[in-house]
Amino acid sequence: MAYFPAFIKFEKKRVLIIGGGIIAQEKLVHLLEFTSDITLLSKDFTENILDLITLNSLKYIKKEYEIGDIKGYDIIIVAIDDISLQEKIYIETKKFNCLCNCVDLPNCCDFIFPSYIKKGDLTIAISTSGTSPAFAKNLRIYLEKIIPNNVNEFLKKMKEYRKTMPKGKDRMKFLDKQAKEYIEKWNKNEI
Ligand SMILES: C[C@@]1(CC(=O)O)C2=NC(=C\c3[nH]c(c(CCC(=O)O)c3CC(=O)O)Cc3[nH]c(c(CC(=O)O)c3CCC(=O)O)/C=C3\N/C(=C\2)[C@@H](CCC(=O)O)[C@]3(C)CC(=O)O)/[C@H]1CCC(=O)O
Numbered sequence: 001m002a003y004f005p006a007f008i009k010f011e012k013k014r015v016l017i018i019g020g021g022i023i024a025q026e027k028l029v030h031l032l033e034f035t036s037d038i039t040l041l042s043k044d045f046t047e048n049i050l051d052l053i054t055l056n057s058l059k060y061i062k063k064e065y066e067i068g069d070i071k072g073y074d075i076i077i078v079a080i081d082d083i084s085l086q087e088k089i090y091i092e093t094k095k096f097n098c099l100c101n102c103v104d105l106p107n108c109c110d111f112i113f114p115s116y117i118k119k120g121d122l123t124i125a126i127s128t129s130g131t132s133p134a135f136a137k138n139l140r141i142y143l144e145k146i147i148p149n150n151v152n153e154f155l156k157k158m159k160e161y162r163k164t165m166p167k168g169k170d171r172m173k174f175l176d177k178q179a180k181e182y183i184e185k186w187n188k189n190e191i
């Protein structure tokens with residue numbers, strides 16, 4: 001079944017990453033752009049993860065996973081190199097009101113990580129529904145090069161218009177025209 005693309009508010013959401021290797025590190029780096037309420041639990045951690053823990057004052061627990069460790073968290077990322085334990089943890093998460101992502105098992109993911117571009121208020125998320133993460137990554141690299149760096153300045157202007165102009169058809173038309181003109185200029189390399 002296809003995944004519904006949504007942007008999740010992380011406010012008041014407690015995140016637990018299980019695992020302390022390369023993939024846990026990649027997921028951590030991405031999550032840190034959106035929240036710092038992240039706890040890590042693992043038998044061991046890479047030096048880079050330990051640096052990120054210190055830099056962002058994150059909580060961490062150095063131990064082997066035991067049943068019950070996921071209790072109290074809202075979002076669980078299972079980034080261990082033990083696939084059968086990933087599945088067991090996913091099944092365990094179903095007893096709790098939380099969302100789980102297992103890095104090796106798309107079938108055991110309530111959500112998947114997209115490849116994404118973030119430039120100020122603009123976020124573009126790319127997913128291949130798990131079919132080809134390598135393609136998602138390379139499409140992200142391609143799009144990153146063509147999206148103008150000053151796009152957030154344009155968005156700030158649009159935000160101001162939406163704040164100051166009265167709601168209604170005239171405002172809708174005006175905003176649509178501004179957006180259309182910005183993209184036309186971008187196409188003509190005039191930005
Ligand atoms: C996008 C990105 C986001 C992120 O990680 O934040 C992400 N994977 C990235 C990179 C990447 N992952 C893998 C490669 C090697 C090449 C390849 O396999 O293609 C590369 C490329 C590289 O690293 O160069 C291997 C891999 N990945 C998964 C499996 C398990 C499986 O498929 O069964 C295996 C096999 C493991 C093995 O066999 O060892 C599973 C998932 N990986 C996803 C996301 C989700 C689906 C996203 C989608 O819908 O496309 C999903 C389902 C679950 C999840 O992780 O949430 C990030 C790029 C970030 C960026 O740079 O922009």
Ligand SMILES: NC(=O)c1ccc[n+]([C@@H]2O[C@H](COP(=O)([O-])OP(=O)(O)OC[C@H]3O[C@@H](n4cnc5c(N)ncnc54)[C@H](O)[C@@H]3O)[C@@H](O)[C@H]2O)c1
Binds near residue numbers: 018023082083085
């Ligand atoms: N989804 C993706 O994007 C993606 C991409 C590539 C690889 N993978 C998969 O991700 C998994 C992790 O890869 P990695 O390179 O980070 O591995 P790794 O060996 O570097 O790290 C595994 C970590 O899990 C911890 N761990 C293992 N069993 C544990 C347990 N019972 N309790 C607590 N901690 C435990 C280890 O201590 C280690 O820190 C692999 O199975 C790999 O196939 C996923």
